[in-house]
Amino acid sequence: MQLMSPMQRSMRKLSEVARHVVVPSGITSTGWPAVEARIKDFGDEFDEWQRGTSKLILAKRENGDYAATVGGITLSIPRQVAKTYMISRIVFALCTLFPNLTVLWTAHRTRTATKTFASLRGFAGRKTVAPYVRTVRAVNGEQEIHFTNGSVIMFGAREGGFGRGFDEVDVEVFDEAQILTEKALEDMVAATNQSRFPAGALLFFMGTPPRPSDPSEAFKLRRREALSGETEDAVYIECSADEDAEPDDREQWAIANPSYPHRTPLRSMLRLRKNLPSDESWKREALGIWDSDQQGSRLITDDEWRATGVEAAPADGIRSFGVAFSFDGSRVSVAGAAKHDGGIHVELVDAQSGQMASGIASLADWLAERWRKTAMVAISGRAGTDALRSALLERGVSKSAVHVVSTPEYFASSSMFYDAVKDKTVTHLATEGQAVLDQSVAVSDKKMRGTTGTWGWTVTVPGGDETPVEAVSVAYWAARTTKRVPGRKQELI
Known part of the structure; x- marks a missing residue:
């Protein structure tokens, strides 16, 4: 396969890069134009597939509610595809456009939550973003970005109990959603019941295909429901290589990763390949391939x-x-x-x-x-x-x-x-x-x-x-x- 030029790859549509795209019913408009304008003010632009994803995320029904406010937004996307970049820009834009917005950004591991906070703390300090930011807190275990209009993003790890006891939360981002227990989900989702967000709360579930040992029923159920055609109120997007892909077939790398090689360079993929412990881990985390044994789960053992x-x-x-x-x-x-x-x-x-x-x-x-x-x-x-x-x-x-x-x-x-x-x-x-x-x-x-x-x-x-x-x-x-x-x-x- 002859690789496309960087410009050609940037212009590919979501339908051209994703293996599965499940769309909510009743879409009549999207809140994306205002968000995109703000992201451009920040100095960033999206590839075309990211723009298509964002339009779906912010899609609205005739009554003005987000089309995915009930079922949420689930992204099964490999590592090194810049999904954190995409979602963080959307969240920052929403925080600056809507006063008093409350966002919880959680990961399973403390290390991941801290790394994400450090990255977005740096983004908050950018010249084009800083005027919207009042303060950044990183003391006494609190990691928060406060905006001048009263909005706030709070970061924390689910393994440390972060997310319990909040209310009036408008946006929740579940990073590492393939390691999301039912208990953590129940504790946190209830916090959105009193959301003041005019178009409804937004729930993001971002992850890679889970390992067999991961507590991943919440993530698997969302995929299963989406692919069965049983949902009309959720967004599901999956990027992955072919199920029978050879681990070192770089053409399959390009199929799985819409950001490779024009934004994710070859050296980054090679570094990830070297550091993942097995071919199975590589296929799940870098190529987005789900294990075939995900089907057939049961609740009552x-x-x-x-x-x-x-x-x-x-x-x-x-x-x-x-x-x-x-x-x-x-x-x-x-x-x-x-x-x-x-x-x-x-x-x-x-x-x-x-x-x-x-x-x-x-x-x-x-x-x-x-x-x-x-x-x-x-x-x-x-x-x-x-x-x-x-x-x-x-x-x-x-x-x-x-x-x-x-x-x-x-x-x-x-x-x-x-x-x-x-x-x-x-x-x-x-x-x-x-x-x-x-x-x-x-x-x-x-x-x-x-x-x-x-x-x-x-x-x-x-x-x-x-x-x-x-x-x-x-x-x-x-x-x-x-x-x-x-x-x-x-x-x-």
Whole structure:
């Protein structure tokens, strides 16, 4: 391959350099022009692919909100591609354009956070930038850049607990996002709930493909969700070499790194090659290639699931049912739960696929035969829910016994059931008849929703079915939360 000239490489579009670009829906405008003008005032310019990335990052919907304010911006980009340069210029521009903006810039390691702070401290001292900066603090463990308009960027390492206890945060940058624990994410994302940023808070997740040993579920889930086409409110950009690339093929270096060789010189790549410990590390960190074993993760481990299995159901208990429809209504699962003195027991009753019109009728018949001895029938899922509820009411089931699960309640059911499995306060049948549920648990993981740490179930292999684990989660939630006792006289009115 004949290498392009520096000018030609600088003019390549994002679509020409990135392996994956996932775009939010409903984009009508972007806040990039004002930010680009300020970056030029600073004395910097972006390559064309960086300009395309920035337009997406700051894309807005018709109501003026950032299109990615819910799902965030995830960048899986190799080292030596100047992603810190790009994001830092955007953040500095936003801080100077919007008064009282609060930014948290975090890395996993203290060393990385300190290095980034030192670099941006130098940038803050540039003649064209300094007039916007009031002071730079680097004492008593605080690393902060304060702007004359009241904006501030605070730097810290997640391994040291940085990020907890903040509120009214407008922008969060998660550097080294491939090493981002769920606990750290939950601690920090909540800080944006009271953001005053007019277009909504911005969350940046920047990293390289994780090692197998990294606590990387948050980063992997964002990639999985983006590539599956299940997100409409997030930006995902991935630059990488071909999956079968030879480590020392410099043509693949140019494919993976849009800044090589015109901005990232050969000597920098050779230095990185020499200092990374293995070909596998090089392929992940310098070429951006994800390990093939990233697919198929599960939230509930096999050991956790086995530890809560029992050979026989309890003899008594207050019964509830959970029904979970898939997003498109093509699949449905039904589960039962019994609340007894020792806790809550759950079982999968049935799982069906295909057209559900006739299935809803037979399901409604089955539930209607049992409702008088049931505390709650909880129904979850956008498709099929209304039809099943109507069918139950037509069959004489009391309104008080049928509950359509709201989105927050669905999120609560997922986390409550998972916590119960971890705490061993729930049991399930460990028999051959529950194989479909076992298979669902084995391929189901968290799918983060929004910026508050809430999540629901998602499958991580093609052809997997999340509805069985959703059904037992909803049934568990119903059994645990309902105060209705079947058989009371007022329920028959």
